[in-house]
Amino acid sequence: MTQAALKAQTPPASPTTMKLDQIMDPTHPLCKDEIVWMLEYIKKKVAEEDPQLMDLSQPRLLQNFRYFAEIALMLIQRRNGFDQEADRLKAWLHEAAYGIYKPDSVKSTRNG
Numbered sequence: 001m002t003q004a005a006l007k008a009q010t011p012p013a014s015p016t017t018m019k020l021d022q023i024m025d026p027t028h029p030l031c032k033d034e035i036v037w038m039l040e041y042i043k044k045k046v047a048e049e050d051p052q053l054m055d056l057s058q059p060r061l062l063q064n065f066r067y068f069a070e071i072a073l074m075l076i077q078r079r080n081g082f083d084q085e086a087d088r089l090k091a092w093l094h095e096a097a098y099g100i101y102k103p104d105s106v107k108s109t110r111n112g
Helices: 003-009 015-024 032-047 058-077 082-096 104-111
Strands: none
Touching: 015 032, 015 082, 032 058, 032 082, 058 082
């Protein structure tokens, strides 16, 4: 199948997926609003008892919560300066969203 045919079969990404991909992109600089948006998104998924989270083990869920809390505390304790700790913050976001957010490379290997 050609690339064009594959793209035609792939449904367009939702605005939420596009925002998640942008926030999680290692080259994208984070701002406070995006970090807060991500925490709210994770909170919503937990409150909805998202099936992707239900498949995770209790130790993994605790690890997700640990990183969620680390990010929240970073927001509380530091007003600015996210650019100075961007790599660590990105890693924490990936850990906090584990099971909810799957990068395109993972999505495509699981779907194809």
